[in-house]
Amino acid sequence: MTRNAKNKTPAQAKADTAAPRKRRTGPFQYLAQVRQEARKVTWTGRQELIVSTILVLILSTIAMLFFWGVDWVIRTTVQFLLSLGA
Numbered sequence: 038m039t040r041n042a043k044n045k046t047p048a049q050a051k052a053d054t055a056a057p058r059k060r061r062t063g064p065f066q067y068l069a070q071v072r073q074e075a076r077k078v079t080w081t082g083r084q085e086l087i088v089s090t091i092l093v094l095i096l097s098t099i100a101m102l103f104f105w106g107v108d109w110v111i112r113t114t115v116q117f118l119l120s121l122g123a
Contacts, residue, residue, distance in 0.1 A: 062070070081089070
């Protein structure tokens with residue numbers, strides 16, 4: 038293993054030059070930052086909320102029907118295969 042001029046391994050040399058730890062923020066400063074970020078949030082309007090809700094309900098229904106159909110096909114196939122052995 039190679040050593041640098043101070044006779045340390047590369048891992049030791051890297052640990053010595055690690056970035057300083059970030060300064061911790063106090064609870065009041067943290068809450069101020071949270072409020073500042075919360076002000077940047079843009080909430081959806083009523084119309085967009087209604088459209089998104091309807092879209093989720095429609096897509097959930099389509100997914101339910103798809104998985105119900107796949108389950109029915111698999112169940113029928115397994116029952117048919119098991120009835121062949123009886």
